[in-house]
Structure formats: structure tokens, C-alpha cells
Amino acid sequence: MTMKNLFDFMRTSWFRALNKIGYRRLFVFETRLARTPSRMQPKVKAAIRRLRAEDKSDFTVLFPGKTALFRQRLTRGRQCWGAWCDGSLRQVIWTATGEAEIDYLGCRLVLSRQEFYTFEAWTHPAWRRLGLHQATKTTCYQAFFDKGFRRGLAAVLPENRPSIAALNQLGSRKIGRLVSIGWGRWRRCFYRPEAGSHRPVTVIR
Numbered sequence: 001m002t003m004k005n006l007f008d009f010m011r012t013s014w015f016r017a018l019n020k021i022g023y024r025r026l027f028v029f030e031t032r033l034a035r036t037p038s039r040m041q042p043k044v045k046a047a048i049r050r051l052r053a054e055d056k057s058d059f060t061v062l063f064p065g066k067t068a069l070f071r072q073r074l075t076r077g078r079q080c081w082g083a084w085c086d087g088s089l090r091q092v093i094w095t096a097t098g099e100a101e102i103d104y105l106g107c108r109l110v111l112s113r114q115e116f117y118t119f120e121a122w123t124h125p126a127w128r129r130l131g132l133h134q135a136t137k138t139t140c141y142q143a144f145f146d147k148g149f150r151r152g153l154a155a156v157l158p159e160n161r162p163s164i165a166a167l168n169q170l171g172s173r174k175i176g177r178l179v180s181i182g183w184g185r186w187r188r189c190f191y192r193p194e195a196g197s198h199r200p201v202t203v204i205r
Contacts, residue, residue, distance in 0.1 A: 022187070024105055024180045027164070028201060029172040031152035037141040040170075042131035044085055048139045051080040051092070058082075058089040062124065081140040083132045091123040091132040093140060102155060105180035107189035110202040114150045121163065133166050141170075153201070176201060 051059060053074055059082075060067045073080070073094065083091040100109040100117035111117060118140070123132050141152060155178055156163045176193040178201075191201045 022180075022182045025158065026102070026105065026155040026178045027158050027174050028176045028178055028191070029154045029156065029164075029167045030175045030199070031141065031154075031167075031170060031172040033141060033145045033150045033152065036145055037138050039138045039142060040131060040134040042083070042135040044127070044130050044132070046090070046132060046135060047084040048136050049082070050140075050143070051082050051089075055082070055089070058084070059092070062089045062092065079140075081136050081143075083136045085127060085132070090127040091121075091136055093121040093133075093136050094119050095140060095144070097149075100153075102178065102189075105178055105189050106187045107178070107180065107203050109153065110204060111153070112151075114148065115153060116144050116149050116151075117153045117155075119154065121166075134170060137166075137170060151199075175199065178203065 051070075051074075053071070056067055056070050059070045059080070063070075070080070077097070079095045081093045081095065082089050096111070096117045096119065097115070098111055100111060100119065102109065102119075109117060118137065121133055121137070144152065152172075154167060154172065156167070158164075174194060175197040176191055178189060178191055180187055180189040182188055189203050191203050193201075
């Protein structure tokens with residue numbers, strides 16, 4: 001084990017221990033849409049679009065037992081964007097506007113009219129490292145840009161290096177972190193901006 005791997009292991013173990021006593025945190029990334037985003041192309045042929053209610057069977061194949069969740073989120077105005085390869089749904093990304101629930105921290109983000117939040121991006125293991133995540137996300141970004149949105153937000157675990165690498169590749173930058181302390185009704189969540197970051201992120205319980 002190299003020194004770097006040892007350090008990463010100790011760091012991860014430390015935060016897992018803190019998690020057991022009610023401390024959790026996520027890195028917050030921002031993507032600014034000042035102009036029409038460039039759509040990235042995957043390494044495989046894919047049909048990318050927003051999922052509709054009639055796509056519930058495709059979603060359920062990828063996520064067995066999640067049909068009710070799919071319907072509930074669409075009813076609440078959440079959007080799901082997906083990539084189909086060989087006729088099957090292989091990758092999805094959820095988006096929210098207005099407010100975004102972050103169940104892991106027990107809080108919500110209040111989003112302005114020009115902001116949207118992306119969450120729960122997931123790719124079938126056999127179809128990873130083929131650029132599906134980036135292609136789906138940039139297609140989603142373009143659709144939001146066309147509707148007047150100018151800022152995309154995402155929150156990821158610091159240990160989730162593949163997601164962070166994908167965000168960096170898309171031109172996103174880390175602007176702060178969300179921290180949650182406590183349990184149940186005693187849980188408190190707050191936002192800590194990075195040095196030099198002045199654009200606010202509003203957090204409520």
C-alpha cells in the first residue's frame with residue numbers, strides 16, 4: 001500500500017466514524033451556463049432524451065422495484081434524463097427545480113428561477129467509462145439553458161472520485177460544501193463556501 005492509498009484509507013475511515021456520530025458532508029459543484037453548452041458525444045451509439053411517464057417500464061428494468069418512486073418524482077415535477085443503448089435504458093440523471101431535497105443530509109436547497117439541481121446520476125456497470133454520463137448531462141444542460149437556466153448545482157460525496165472527475169470534465173467547479181450534524185429533529189445543516197466563492201447556496205430544513 002502506497003502512502004497516498006494509506007492516507008486515503010485513514011481519511012475515509014475517519015469520516016465514516018464521524019458519520020456514525022451524526023456528521024455528514026457533501027461537496028457542492030457549480031456549472032455556469034453563460035452560453036449554449038457543447039454536447040459531448042459518447043463512445044457508443046446512444047439515444048438521449050428526457051424520460052416520460054410511459055418510460056416507466058424501461059426505468060424499472062434498470063431500477064427494479066422503483067416504479068412508484070419514478071411516478072412520484074415525475075408527479076412532483078422532477079425530470080429524469082436517460083441514455084438508451086441497444087434499445088435499453090443504460091444511464092439516468094435526475095434534475096430538480098424550485099427546491100431540491102438532499103435526503104442524505106436531511107435538508108433542502110432553495111433554487112432560484114435560473115438554477116437547477118442534478119442528482120442520482122447512475123450508469124449500468126457494463127456501460128461505464130463510455131461517456132454516457134457526460135453525454136446525458138450535457139444534453140440536459142442544453143435543454144435547461146434553452147429554457148433560461150444559467151446555473152447547475154450538484155452535491156457529491158468527497159469519496160466519489162468518478163463523479164467528481166466527471167464534473168471537472170464538464171467544466172464544473174467546487175464552490176463549497178454542505179455539512180450536516182446531529183440526528184432527527186436535532187439535525188442541523190449549513191453551507192460553507194470555498195474561499196473566493198461569493199454566489200450563495202440557500203439551505204433549509
